[in-house]
Amino acid sequence: MFTPLLVLFGIFTALLSTASPVEKRASRTSPPSGAVVVKNPAASGQFSTIQAAINSLPNDSSARTIFIFPGTYSEQVSITRTGPTTILGSTTDTTSYTSNSVTITHSLSAAAAGNDDSSGTLRVHKDNFSMYNVNVRNTFGVGSQALALSSYGNNIGYYGCGFYGYQDTVLANEGTLFCNQYFGVDYIEGAVDFIFGQHARVFFQRNVIASVAAGAITADGPTSASDTSLFVINRSTVQTSTAAKTDLTGKVFLGRPWTQWARVAFTNTNLGALINGAGWEIWSTATPNTAAVTFAEFGNTGTGASGTRASFSKKLSSTSGFNAADVLGSNWTSWVDQAYV
Numbered sequence: 001m002f003t004p005l006l007v008l009f010g011i012f013t014a015l016l017s018t019a020s021p022v023e024k025r026a027s028r029t030s031p032p033s034g035a036v037v038v039k040n041p042a043a044s045g046q047f048s049t050i051q052a053a054i055n056s057l058p059n060d061s062s063a064r065t066i067f068i069f070p071g072t073y074s075e076q077v078s079i080t081r082t083g084p085t086t087i088l089g090s091t092t093d094t095t096s097y098t099s100n101s102v103t104i105t106h107s108l109s110a111a112a113a114g115n116d117d118s119s120g121t122l123r124v125h126k127d128n129f130s131m132y133n134v135n136v137r138n139t140f141g142v143g144s145q146a147l148a149l150s151s152y153g154n155n156i157g158y159y160g161c162g163f164y165g166y167q168d169t170v171l172a173n174e175g176t177l178f179c180n181q182y183f184g185v186d187y188i189e190g191a192v193d194f195i196f197g198q199h200a201r202v203f204f205q206r207n208v209i210a211s212v213a214a215g216a217i218t219a220d221g222p223t224s225a226s227d228t229s230l231f232v233i234n235r236s237t238v239q240t241s242t243a244a245k246t247d248l249t250g251k252v253f254l255g256r257p258w259t260q261w262a263r264v265a266f267t268n269t270n271l272g273a274l275i276n277g278a279g280w281e282i283w284s285t286a287t288p289n290t291a292a293v294t295f296a297e298f299g300n301t302g303t304g305a306s307g308t309r310a311s312f313s314k315k316l317s318s319t320s321g322f323n324a325a326d327v328l329g330s331n332w333t334s335w336v337d338q339a340y341v
Contacts, residue, residue, distance in 0.1 A: 027092050031067035039069035050077050057081050070101035078123045089134035097162045097187045103135040109144035120150030127154040135162035147171050154178040155335040160185050167192040174199035180328045183207055184340030189241050193219035203327045204233040210241035211274055214251035221258030230263045232322050239272040248274040253281040257289040265296040265322045277307020
């Protein structure tokens, strides 16, 4: 008569033993072996700023990891070292940005800095970089371009991160030879051209893209017809930010063309009521920049997916040419973390 109870106990014990590794993988609250550690205030062997931790790394081909304990780090961070570099933010849930406990914050406009890139709170100028569960903010606000992230390089991935700004929040721009970048399960917030660049091929997957005011989400600006720059936003959500101060219904556009060769696609994405029925807008009355654009949509849902779209945009019959392998290359699974696909 005790056998069923023993069997049940054995099953229960087995479930506990298999659940434990999953729980450990979902939480990252202590540094992995060999990681450089950032904590403020710092203890022995730790750094109190992220930049100091980065500066401590050798500029060679070795792979290095930085772990950041919870806190708000008020600094501008620049990363240029040669070797593969990974930044890990402490979190109780690695599968999302919602439990992030690390924030890098800075307030600097492009007008004051001299150019867009120099205003970035986080400036990544290197290949083979990945960052997990870190929030990055540029708090300058209205009045100038002011980047949260300036990302130059190839094989770069941002996972479970949050990027907050107003105008020009995220710049994905160029690399030495190639510029393939991946944003997985991230939060990106802004108002004007807040996802932009000129020479990057970028795939945004399962992101939340939130507008705080009227404007265009994307601004792609390839400098010639042969430039392969392309932004694809896939399986994501476009919504009004909780920080928006006015009703944005119909006041936000998917993109506008920085140059006439702009190439942007929204696929299988839920578009909220903030998206204008035209979907896309011209750059300006004087320079519409629509002669050779590729502004495309496929499989989008939500209130903002309907309407009479702009004549210079198109609806796709499939995602052919706009899948991750098309954008990032056939080897994309070798450097993109597949847990965020």
